[in-house]
Amino acid sequence: MPKTKSKTAASPKVYAVVGSDEAEVKHVAAELAEKLTPSGAGDFGLEMIDGAADNAEQAAARISSTIEALQTLPFFGSTKVVWLKNANFLGDDQKARSMAVQSALEQLSELLEAGFGSEVTFLLSATEVDKRRSFYRTLVKRAEVQVFDRLDSGRAGWEEAACEIVRSRAKKRKLPFDDEALDLFVLLTGGDTRQIDNELEKIETFLGKDRAVNVEIVRELVPLSRAGIIFELSNALAARDLELALTLVRRLLDQGETAIGILLAAIVPTIRNLLLAKDLMEQHGIRRPHSPFQFIAAMNRLPAKATEHLPRKKDGSINAYGLAIAAQRANQFDTNQLIGAMRACLAANVKLVTTQLDHELVLTEVVVKLLGDKNL
Numbered sequence: 001m002p003k004t005k006s007k008t009a010a011s012p013k014v015y016a017v018v019g020s021d022e023a024e025v026k027h028v029a030a031e032l033a034e035k036l037t038p039s040g041a042g043d044f045g046l047e048m049i050d051g052a053a054d055n056a057e058q059a060a061a062r063i064s065s066t067i068e069a070l071q072t073l074p075f076f077g078s079t080k081v082v083w084l085k086n087a088n089f090l091g092d093d094q095k096a097r098s099m100a101v102q103s104a105l106e107q108l109s110e111l112l113e114a115g116f117g118s119e120v121t122f123l124l125s126a127t128e129v130d131k132r133r134s135f136y137r138t139l140v141k142r143a144e145v146q147v148f149d150r151l152d153s154g155r156a157g158w159e160e161a162a163c164e165i166v167r168s169r170a171k172k173r174k175l176p177f178d179d180e181a182l183d184l185f186v187l188l189t190g191g192d193t194r195q196i197d198n199e200l201e202k203i204e205t206f207l208g209k210d211r212a213v214n215v216e217i218v219r220e221l222v223p224l225s226r227a228g229i230i231f232e233l234s235n236a237l238a239a240r241d242l243e244l245a246l247t248l249v250r251r252l253l254d255q256g257e258t259a260i261g262i263l264l265a266a267i268v269p270t271i272r273n274l275l276l277a278k279d280l281m282e283q284h285g286i287r288r289p290h291s292p293f294q295f296i297a298a299m300n301r302l303p304a305k306a307t308e309h310l311p312r313k314k315d316g317s318i319n320a321y322g323l324a325i326a327a328q329r330a331n332q333f334d335t336n337q338l339i340g341a342m343r344a345c346l347a348a349n350v351k352l353v354t355t356q357l358d359h360e361l362v363l364t365e366v367v368v369k370l371l372g373d374k375n376l
Contacts, residue, residue: 019148023194029125051087056098059089063104091128151191162191238329259359273326292324341370
């Protein structure tokens with residue numbers, strides 16, 4: 001959940017909390033509203049306008065109500081906050097593009113540009129915002145803007161960002177994670193701040209404060225999604241846990257996953273990362289890392305030619321985190337054994353596509369080839 005902030009002295013009485021991370025936007029906006037509302041003002045200190053409109057006409061009416069509230073002085077000569085809450089007409093849908101809404105937003109922009117009484121503070125919160133629109137540009141110019149966007153697990157580097165989010169929130173709850181538990185927790189929650197908070201609260205309730213969170217606690221308390229099972233399978237393979245790996249293969253098949261999907265999504269990437277990580281460590285003298293970030297730092301110091309053969313993500317960057325996780329376990333495998341396992345994956349792929357052999361048997365063969373004998 002990347003967070004950016006834009007401040008300007010031009011309009012210190014205007015605040016905006018926006019972004020695709022709905023849970024975080026709502027949480028931060030609520031805290032900010034409480035902070036900005038003058039103490040002792042009672043019900044007159046905060047004027048809240050529901051920005052969740054059902055149609056364009058209703059959205060335009062909510063904007064008009066906001067303009068009217070900003071132009072109305074508070075009672076008894078005090079101060080007040082006007083909060084346009086959860087606005088859903090600032091994106092790029094049909095409602096937001098309507099002439100009525102755009103006209104109303106233009107009027108609101110003009111008011112923000114011209115300014116309003118110092119007795120009034122304006123707060124806006126919204127989860128869908130089209131940053132190409134002139135209204136957003138006015139916000140950036142005149143307001144203190146906080147942006148909270150949901151992490152995209154399909155982009156490089158999301159794991160590192162998610163680790164920082166989890167580590168920071170766990171620290172506030174006095175819940176220290178060991179490295180393996182943190183990695184598993186991140187993969188299971190996928191950077192979703194709402195789920196992160198829910199699962200941390202669950203762990204806190206179970207453990208209490210000031211108790212270390214280990215991987216067994218995470219496995220027991222955090223729901224095992226499809227992505228989680230795939231991660232657990234990869235982890236079991238890397239940890240040479242044959243019994244657990246075969247159990248997870250069977251569970252994925254029972255859940256309706258295809259054998260070819262399991263092979264390509266979990267088994268092949270794990271073996272490939274182990275082989276590539278082991279090669280990097282042997283060729284460039286990189287020691288077994290204590291944490292993923294230690295290996296990433298070492299890999300970043302290598303010349304471009306040393307990493308040009310590594311597989312890339314869609315954005316062209318290296319999947320450094322996956323390789324770093326593998327590097328922590330690569331010392332348990334022989335290079336020839338990993339090469340043999342890759343060949344077994346190729347043979348399994350052909351069998352799954354061209355024969356009627358039992359799919360679980362084919363996958364079991366690959367797993368046993370990798371884990372069954374260290375001296376293969």
